[in-house]
Amino acid sequence: DLSNGVTTKQLTATTDPKGASVSWSSSDKDVATVSPKGVVTPRKAGKATITAKSGTKTSSITVTVTGQLPPDPVAKNTVYASKPSGWGKIYAYVYTGDGATAKNNAAWPGVEMTAPSTTDGCGETGLYKYAVPDDLASGAKVIFNDGGSQQYPGSRQPGLDYNGGIVKWDGSSAALAAVECTIPVPVTSVSISGDGVSGGKLS
Structure with a gap:
C-alpha cells in the first residue's frame, strides 16, 4: 500500500541445481521495479509481471500495487x-x-x-x-x-x-x-500472487 510509504518485497527463486544464477525483470517499471537480487519496489498503482529466469527456465508472478504515495506536506504559507x-x-x-x-x-x-x-x-x-x-x-x-x-x-x-x-x-x-487544497485519499494494499508463490518465495 503506497499510502504507507514505499515498502519493498523480497522474492526468492528456488533453482535446480541449487545456487544457479537468476535474472529478474519487470513488465512495467513504472508500476514496480525489481533488483538483480529479487527485491520488488512499488512505484505507482497498477499491475506488473515479475519474471525470474535461470538458464532456459522462467517463472512469473503478478504484483498488484494499490493506493498512492502520501502527499508532501504543504506549509501554511x-x-x-x-x-x-x-x-x-x-x-x-x-x-x-x-x-x-x-x-x-x-x-x-x-x-x-x-x-x-x-x-x-x-x-x-x-x-x-x-x-x-x-x-x-x-x-x-x-x-x-x-x-x-x-x-x-x-x-x-x-x-x-x-x-x-x-x-x-x-x-x-x-x-x-x-488555493483550496484537495488531499488525495490513499487506499488498500500491495499483493503478490501467482502459481508457485508461497511466503514471498517463487519456485
Whole structure:
C-alpha cells in the first residue's frame, strides 16, 4: 500500500541445481521495479509481471500495487506558480516594507521555486511552489522572475500582494488566487500472487 510509504518485497527463486544464477525483470517499471537480487519496489498503482529466469527456465508472478504515495506536506504559507513560457527557471522574490524597514526572503532574484511533484499535498502537481517564511506572510509583495532579465510584475513595478495562506499565480495574472487544497485519499494494499508463490518465495 503506497499510502504507507514505499515498502519493498523480497522474492526468492528456488533453482535446480541449487545456487544457479537468476535474472529478474519487470513488465512495467513504472508500476514496480525489481533488483538483480529479487527485491520488488512499488512505484505507482497498477499491475506488473515479475519474471525470474535461470538458464532456459522462467517463472512469473503478478504484483498488484494499490493506493498512492502520501502527499508532501504543504506549509501554511505557500505560493504556487505556473512557469511562463520561455522561462528556464522560476524564482520568488518576497519582500515587505521599504527602505530601512525592508525585509526579503533572499537577495535578488529570491529563492528558486521547487519543481512540480506528483505527490503534492494540495494536488497542484503542475505548478512550482515556495514556502514563504512566517515573518514575510503579511503585507508582503511577490515578484516572480527567471533569475535573468524576465520578471513579473515588470521592472520597477511593485510585486503582487501577498497576505499569507496558500495561493497560486497562473503565470500572467496581476493577482494571486487562493488555493483550496484537495488531499488525495490513499487506499488498500500491495499483493503478490501467482502459481508457485508461497511466503514471498517463487519456485
